[in-house]
Amino acid sequence: MIYLIQHSHKNLEEYFFFLWLSKMASSRINEDRSNRSAAYRAVIQGKKQSEETFRSFWREEGVKPLDKFGDTVLHFLAIYGNEDAVRLLLRDGLVTSENLKAKNVNGDTALHEAARYGHKDVAEIMLRTEKDLAYERNKLGETPLFVAAACGKKEVFSLLEKYIGDCMMRRNDGCTILHAAVIGGYYSLAIGILESYPDLAGKRNEKGKTALHLLAAKPESFRSVSAYTLRDLGTKSLIPVHMLRAIIYWCIPVLNKESQPVNSAEEPSNSASIHKLDRSSSVNYILGFPWLKEIDDAKQSHAVALMLAERLIKREDWSQYVHTEDKDLEGSQFGISSEKKNRMPDPLIQATRLGIIEVVQEILSVYPEALYTFDGKGRNILQIAVAEKKWFLYDHLMTSGTNMDRMLSAIDHEGNSIIHLAAHLESPPSTPPGVFQQMMWAVLWFKRVQYDSYPYLWELQNSDGKTARQVFETNHASLRENAERTVRELANAVLIVSTLIGTINFAAIFTVPGGFDQKTGEAIFLSNRHWEFGLLMFYLAGGLFSALFTMGTLLVIIFMRFETEDFYLSLPFYYVTDMISIFYSAVFTIVACCQALIVQKVVITDYTPLVVFFFIYGLIALVLMETSYVIFDYKYYLIRYCLCYRGLES
Known part of the structure; x- marks a missing residue:
């Protein structure tokens, strides 16, 4: 018993001792957390009253991290630009050179953070204490100078x-x-860097890419591929909004190419341009609104990007791309594979795939011999434009005045002519209801390229033994079936609507407001409200005729065979006709309803019929524009190609 009591007493002592230790540790942890939080708040606030807080914290903790990313007090002071605190710590001798070189988990020093956030004064104070900080690298091998360039902080970059x-x-x-x-x-x-260090234009990264390659891979930096042209009208946003943005973009003045960049602290985060124009204060105020500022920044950004592209292109050694491609072409003739691992990427090929017309045009103006370069599959830029379905770039190349005959007749390593490439299915394929439109444009594109090409290429077989027509039918078989199903379902739905509209107008003609005179059989309102009643009958007759016309054309569509040729001319024609007729049937029906109220004197205003008509007409016209613009755009291009290009004329 005595033994048990003695051992129990010893266990109790150990238990209370460990309990005391855990409380002390918990108290210490809570105290550390409180100190870190106070130091963090002091860094963010940057007030004079808070200087003693992080000074005392620094005496106790030093470069101990404040967060899980390994950031110290110095990192946060650099991030928030608290230069007074940095100067205070250095003046008191609390921070050593080794402290300044402390790194977080990414290997960034406090100078990296000052460069990233553009705090020149903080960076200058640190460099005055330790110049070697400028040579410190993070885990990616980035120096503070590199970080300043990557984040567009000009003042810090100039300092470093x-x-x-x-x-x-x-x-x-x-x-x-x-x-x-x-x-x-x-x-x-980048323009400033290029002017100061022109040799950097030819430097390549480990993937063999120069700065021009990277610029040619950013289509959003150029107007031809941006949302500020009318080329993609009806596909990206509301058509009126899209048109308004394009008009404003066109009206905004742009920096002249001869102008030099203005030194600025940093560039806008949403735009690459820091160029400022000599504009009146009222214009700057108007363009300061967020929506207009976005358009203004985009236009200035596109101008600066083009200036940079021109400078990089002039410093590019284009012979290496031409010679490389020529060797690949010769190798392919002897059965040697052209897909080389050490192939250097060609910025012209890259810009062609993305449809950047400005870059392609500038490259060809400086290096006209680049026109006959080839990619890894032995395709020239015209063939690439066709394969990628870059309509406007293809039009530009065909109308540039350069002899395209050689490029049109070229055959790639797989035996594909330019017509075979036009037969490729767009990737990714559209989903309903866009399948009908995609099939329609695919047929037009195929025929456009076919008519531009030589007739002997029409029946040329590729390495798989297929002609261009066979390739098109094979690739588009599923798309054609989906388009057929979509059009039939849409036609059935519209047929029901047109039938209802026709029925309503037919019934309204024989049940006019006011009824008929029992003796003469004439409508009562015909004698005393002749003009208003005549307009009502006109609207009802117009709605009935339009509905019947819609029903007739829809029946033609439903009973069509939906061959590939039907998507070229017949289906788009009937589709447009149906859209117009159903539009007018709806307009006439709604306006007839309003006119009936006028006849019955529910609404009495001389201008009411005109106002109602134009309001309803404009409202439904906007709906028709949004839903059917792509079809009308197709008809425009169909007529344009038929009238303007030599292929169809021959």
Whole structure:
């Protein structure tokens, strides 16, 4: 018993001892958390009253991380630009050179953060204490100079340039500071870098890409592929809004190419341009509204991107692309595969695939011999434009005045002519109801390219033994079936609507407001409200006729065979006719309803019929525009190609 009591007492002592230790540890943890939170708040606020807080924290904790990313007090001071606190810690001798070199989990020092967020004063204070900070690299091999270029912080970049060396211009993947500025979209800074260090234009990263390659891979930086043209009207946003944006974009003045960039602290995050024009204060105020500022920034950004592209193209050695492609072409003639792992990417091929007309045009103007370069499959830029279905780039190349006969007759490594490439299915294929429109445009594109090509290519077989027509039918078989099913379902639905509209108008003609005179059989309102009653009959007759016409054309569509040729001319014609007729039947029916109220003197105004008619007409016209613009656009291009291009004329 005594033994049990003694051992129980000893266990109790151990239990209370460990309980005391856990309380002390918990208290210490809570105290540390409280100190860290207070230090963090002091850094963010940046007030004079808070300086003692992070000073005392620094004495106790030093470079101990404040968060799970390994950021110290110095990192946060650099992020929030608290230069007074940094100056205070350095003045008191609390921060050593080794403290300044402390890194977080990404390998970034406090100077990296100051460069990333553009706090020049903080960076200058740190560099004054420790110049070697400029040479510190993070895990990606980025120096603070590289980070400043990637984030478009011009003032910090100019400061760090004083400590620059060739080793500081690259990171681990071979990207230079010029690459970094282009990747970030800070083209004005990139122009400045290019002017100061022209040799960087030819430097390549580990993937063999120069700054021009990276720029040619950013279609949003150029107007031809942006949302500010009318080329994609009806596919990206509301048509009136799209048109308004394009008009405003066109009216905004742009920086002249001869103008030099204006030194600015940083570039807008939503735009690559920092160029400012000499505009009146009223114009700047108007363009300061968010929606207008977005358009203004986009236009200036496109102008600066084009300026940068022109400078990079002039410094590009184009012979290496031409010679590489020619060797590949010769190798393919002897059965050697052209897909080389060490192939250097061609910015012209890249810009062609993305449809950047400005870059393609500038490259060909400086290096006309680049017109006959080939990609890995032995395709020239005209064939690539056809395969990628870049309509406007194809039109530009065909009308540029350059002899296209050689490019039209070229055959790629797989034996495909340019017509075979036009027969490829667009990827990814559309989903209903867009399948009908996609099939329609695919047929038009195929015929357009076929008519531009030589007749002997029409029956040429590729390496699979298929002609271009066979390739088209095979690739588009599923799309054609989906389009047929979609059109039939749509026709059945519209047929029901047109039948209802026709029935309503037919019944309304024989049940007019006011009824008929029992003696003469004439409508009562015909004698005393002749004009208003006549308009009512006209609207009802127009609605009935339009509905009957719609029903007739819909029956033609339903009983069609839906062959490939039908999608070229017949179906689009009947579709447009149906849209117009159902539009007018709806307009006439709604306006007839309003006119009936006028006849019965429910609404008495001289201008009411005219106002009602134009209001209803405009409202339904907007709906028709949104739903059927692509079809009307198709008819426009069909007529344009038929009248303007030599293929159809022959």
